[in-house]
Amino acid sequence: MSQLDSHLEENASRHEERLMELLRIASVSADSAHAGDVQRAADWVAALLSEGTQLQVETIPTAGHPLVYAESPAVEGKPVVLIYGHYDVQPPDPLDEWLTPPFEPTVRNGAVYARGATDDKGQMLTHLLSTLAVLEVEGELPLQLKILIEGEEEVGSENLEKYVAENQDKLACDCVVISDSSQFAPGVPAVTYGLRGIAYYEVRLQGPKQDLHSGTFGGGVTNPANTLAKLLAALVDGEGRIQVPGFYDDVAELTEREREEFAGLPFDEAKFKKQLGVDGLTGEAGYSTLERRWARPTCDINGLWSGYQGEGAKTVLPAKAGAKFSFRLVPDQDPAKVTAGLRQLFEPLLPPGIEMELIDFHGAPGVVFPLESPAMEAAATAIEHGFGSRPVFIREGGSIPIVNRFAKELNCEVLLLGWGLDDDNTHSPNEKFNLGDFHRGIRSSAALWQQLSECGIRSAECGAT
Amino acid sequence: MSQLDSHLEENASRHEERLMELLRIASVSADSAHAGDVQRAADWVAALLSEGTQLQVETIPTAGHPLVYAESPAVEGKPVVLIYGHYDVQPPDPLDEWLTPPFEPTVRNGAVYARGATDDKGQMLTHLLSTLAVLEVEGELPLQLKILIEGEEEVGSENLEKYVAENQDKLACDCVVISDSSQFAPGVPAVTYGLRGIAYYEVRLQGPKQDLHSGTFGGGVTNPANTLAKLLAALVDGEGRIQVPGFYDDVAELTEREREEFAGLPFDEAKFKKQLGVDGLTGEAGYSTLERRWARPTCDINGLWSGYQGEGAKTVLPAKAGAKFSFRLVPDQDPAKVTAGLRQLFEPLLPPGIEMELIDFHGAPGVVFPLESPAMEAAATAIEHGFGSRPVFIREGGSIPIVNRFAKELNCEVLLLGWGLDDDNTHSPNEKFNLGDFHRGIRSSAALWQQLSECGIRSAECGAT
Structure with a gap:
């Protein structure tokens, strides 16, 4: 085990405590009654990042909720990677369906239950904590990281989009990394190459x-x-x-290759129905359930x-x-x-x-990135290190509007590395995030900075389709 | 002016105070949180009736809210009339649209604003107050009155229907009188001969x-x-x-006579639209607005x-x-x-x-009573006395399910004498009842007992179609 991995293992409880702290803040961006909580969450993220010895941290006011930004020094000949995440959460309604209160994180069966656990506080923190760990162990990062965490993802990211459009030079990068999606199944990690x-x-x-x-x-x-x-x-x-x-x-119609690959995934429709408590599924005629959820x-x-x-x-x-x-x-x-x-x-x-x-x-609009690229390969290797198995390449039915903005304004690839699970109850009562995946995510993330630093990507080579 | 009319005039303020008292009780039958208020309203009605020297009053428990019943002595050779009304009210939602609180009756422009003002506390009280007045002035009634006031009209009258079915002998009568509907227009009083x-x-x-x-x-x-x-x-x-x-x-299709009579009523569609704040009306093709509201x-x-x-x-x-x-x-x-x-x-x-x-x-089901009958004529004469003009004969779009039950179980005619107005905001925020109509209703009701006592109706002659 590397020195870095040992460090992560030793700090596992500390990392969980950090997650619980953030989950206790009711940063519901859609509800103006929670404006103070949203500000508290921004302050918390900024304070966390300020622990990184090489990170320059700033809280950037907007017309809505603030952005938190941090940057490490440029590394000669190495790529620049932008980490994006959000500290705001969906409204917790209906409240009476939560088994434990949405802003009192509770661990059951190895998962933490709270609004925002998987979307996106838990997933976002994996990259922040891996970065702090690398700085603590190595004293420096193998590439330049730019970290941009917003508080309006659940209400449309308007102010972030404006900020990105107006700060293309500041945010210039070879690749954006986002964890705000899901694994294909427990133990089947995934790189998501398309979003609706x-x-x-x-x-x-x-x-x-x-x-x-x-x-x-x-x-x-x-x-x-x-x-x-x-x-x-x-x-x-x-x-x-x-x-x-x-x-x-x-x-854009699905390609034959995509239809074949989706059909080959270990998707159990009977189990899926049982998980949802329904006796049947419906949707657009002529397409499989995965096709309807991901690409139609x-x-x-x-x-x-x-x-x-x-x-x-x-x-x-x-x-x-x-x-x-x-x-x-x-x-x-x-x-x-x-x-x-x-x-x-x-x-x-x-x-x-x-x-x-x-x-x-x-x-x-929806977005699809090319399946074959050095950054995708770097991500696959890093995830294999963190999770112990190579990821599958999938699409996702959800939307991260800012992904389109990054691809367009920064002219770069976006890596969507989901640590969550389909049954995490995102946007629903009893949202959860598996703590095992939280730690595997941190480990993958730490490996990712190394892999990306060695993959040879440069701005000129990156570009979204 | 008759001694009775003078008495009513002298007691106008006392009658209004009585109305305000009852309107202050939030007797919302649909909401179990108001069960205590519903009971208080029943007690209030029973106490009022107990002031009538010749009235035997009882409060009858049911599986739901209680019935209040009172009866005066039989009068040899004269008809028996059953007065029906209800002391329960609709829920007041949406509360924020009320200009003054729904259970704090407030007088503006000659009308009292409160939930239940017109439906049915104000209208129902006209008959109770006229009866007490006749007893006070004359010492006796010119016919036998049976008074049945329920607390579940707004939730379907199930327990009353059961009571009527099981007490046909006790409730036997020649005619039922109900005021829970509207005049055709201000100053155009109406007898309603059909309900949906x-x-x-x-x-x-x-x-x-x-x-x-x-x-x-x-x-x-x-x-x-x-x-x-x-x-x-x-x-x-x-x-x-x-x-x-x-x-x-x-x-049952409308008759030609009905279509002609409805078309002859002073109905101003432009004014109706303005009153509702809409630029157009829609409904079943091929029928006029009144036909659609009353008979389709x-x-x-x-x-x-x-x-x-x-x-x-x-x-x-x-x-x-x-x-x-x-x-x-x-x-x-x-x-x-x-x-x-x-x-x-x-x-x-x-x-x-x-x-x-x-x-x-x-x-x-809907119900229609024959237009030509001695009781209808008696009602027309009494209303002319109270309102100063002869009523028109109309139908109403609303439902009083118990009317069918009375017609069927008691085999008698039902007189629907509406003192309300179409813009009384029944079932809506800012429900109101004009105090002038309240007093005209009491005067008409007092005259009605006299007119019905002289019209010669007997059980054998009464019957619904």
């Missing part, structure tokens, strides 16, 4: 100026909840095909509300109805074109007596 | 056993909110025709919920989705047939991975 994009909307319908009695007025007045059902039902047909005009025009666009309603939601029967004709819904996009779909098509779909469906407000929350 | 029925449902869909990340799982798993939109959108077609199989089979069946979604309803964007694939929705029925539709048809409509639309629970809350 997203286009997220809220539609608000206003009917009569106030709630009415559904007996006295029903039949005479347009009901906004009835109209909402019509709009939402029009989004997808019975075959799972999205009905937004032009939606499929720019969809979708439409999901994320929230719905109208009228009376309490106990019993209330005969109300509601004044308002609303929904949040989102599309997952694949290359080469453009979120702006989706928005235009959506208006084209909805507007003819609006009856007299209804006013619609369509809010375009945030969008990002 | 109702069939109220809640549908609950369960998809995956918990909320999931819509990126990681979207496209692979059936989304219950998407399915809910499909089910609800299938209820009504683009022409406003309800798609439940067999729904229109038993619908409808389907309205009353409540909707799923997933994330908070601020910002949460990328969740929800585990559950639900809705409350109801049909307004007309003679001769049967709620049980609607339930069967609804299952027939929904079941084929359920995709794999979704479980449906369909809750049948309560149902009642």
Whole structure:
């Protein structure tokens, strides 16, 4: 065992304590009531990085939540790597479904349960802790690291995107490393070479100026909840095909190689259904479940509300109805074109007596990186060192909008190294992160700095497709 | 002016104070947290009736909220009249839309604003206060009154229906009088000869056993909110025709006379739209707005919920989705047939991975009484005395399920004498009742006991169609 690996093993409890500290901070970026907690999380990350002897740390204010940035010295002839992560978390609702409180991290069966455990505090910390460990053991890093941790990933990363666009020289790098995704399965680590994009909307319908009695007025007045059902039902047909005009025009189809590789992965559909507690799966006709989750666009309603939601029967004709819904996009779909098509779909469906407000929350296209590259190979070797087995190459259904921004603005490859698991309950109650994977992630990360320093990548060689 | 009318005038303030007292009691029958308030309202009504020298008062426990019953002595050769009303109220949500708190009655522009002001505390009290006034002035009533006030009208009247079915002899009468509806317009009092029925449902869909990340799982798993939109959108077609199989089979069409009379009423559609704050009205094609509201069946979604309803964007694939929705029925539709048809409509639309629970809350058929009858004429004369103008004969879109029960179990006519107004915000925030109409209602009610005592109706002559 190397001196570095021994050091990591000796410091395992200290690393876990650090994770628990950060998980105790309720840094919910979507909820303005938690603004103070979000700031506390930023301060905590900055303080941690300040322990690195060679790191220059700064907290960068934005129009929203701050960025935390740190940089080590340039190393002659060696690549520059940018680590990205986020210290903000999703809202914890519904609270009553958590077995232990979301901001009181609790260890059960080798995993820590807390909001943000896997998304992204736990995964992000692996790179920060590996960096501090290398500095502690070696006194210096084998390449230059730039570390950029934001607090608005769960609300669209608008201020980070602006910052990246305006600071291309400062952030210039050969490769970006992000851990905010999953292994393929327990013991089957993965490098994710593709992500879906997203286009997220809220539609608000206003009917009569106030709630009415559904007996006295029903039949005479347009009901906004009835109209909402019509709009939402029009989004997808019975075959799972999205009905937004032009939606499929720019969809990059799966290659034959990809379809074969996905089909060869050890995916157990019966187990997957059991894990979710469902007796069947549906989606776009003609594609396997993995294809539908990773490489085909979708439409999901994320929230719905109208009228009376309490106990019993209330005969109300509601004044308002609303929904949040989102599309997952694949290359080469453009979120702006989706928005235009959506208006084209909805507007003819609006009856007299209804006013619609369509809010375009945030969008990002999907992205796919080339499977063969020196950085991908370096990552595979580092993960094999940390996890004991070579990773598979997969795609992911989720979106990390900033990945597109990095690829485009910094003209570089992005390595997506997921330490999480599919059953980590990301964005759901009882989110967790396996502590074993936390430590394997730190070990892989420490090895990655060495592998990348030796792989020979240079800016000129990097580029996203 | 008669001695009775003078007495009513002199006691106007006392009558208003009585109304305010009852409105201060938050007797929300649908919410078990208010069970104590509902009991207090029952006690208050019983105490009021106990002031009537000739009234035998009892509070009758049920499996739910109690009934309050009072009876005056039989009068030889004169009819028996049953007064029905309810002391329970709708939930006050959404609370933040009330200008003044729902259970702190406040007078503005001659109207009292409070939950239950018009539905039904204010209207119901007119008959109780007129009865007490007659007893105070005359020492006796010109006919026998039976007074039955319940506390579960807003939750389906199940226990009252049971009580009526089991106590037909005790409640035997020639005619039932109910004030729980509206005038046609301010200054245009109305006798309502028809009511719509109702069939109220809640549908609950369960998809995956918990909320999931819509990126990681979207496209692979059936989304219950998407399915809910499909089910609800299938209820009504683009022409406003309800798609439940067999729904229109038993619908009694409007007569030519009715269509002509409705068309002759002073209904100002432009003003109606302005009052509701909408730029257009929709509903079943081929029928006028009044016809659609009074005499055609409808389907309205009353409540909707799923997933994330908070601020910002949460990328969740929800585990559950639900809705409350109801049909307004007309003679001769049967709620049980609607339930069967609804299952027939929904079941084929359920995709794999979704479980449906369909809750049948309560149902009642619609009802229409004959326009020509001595009791209708007596009511018209009494209202002319109280309001200064002869009433029009109209139908109402709302449901009073117990009306059907009275007509059927007691084999008698039901007089629906509405003192309220269409803009009283029944079931909505800022419910109100005009105090002028409150006093005119008391005056009409006092005259009604006299008119009915002289109209010559007897049990044998009464009967609903």
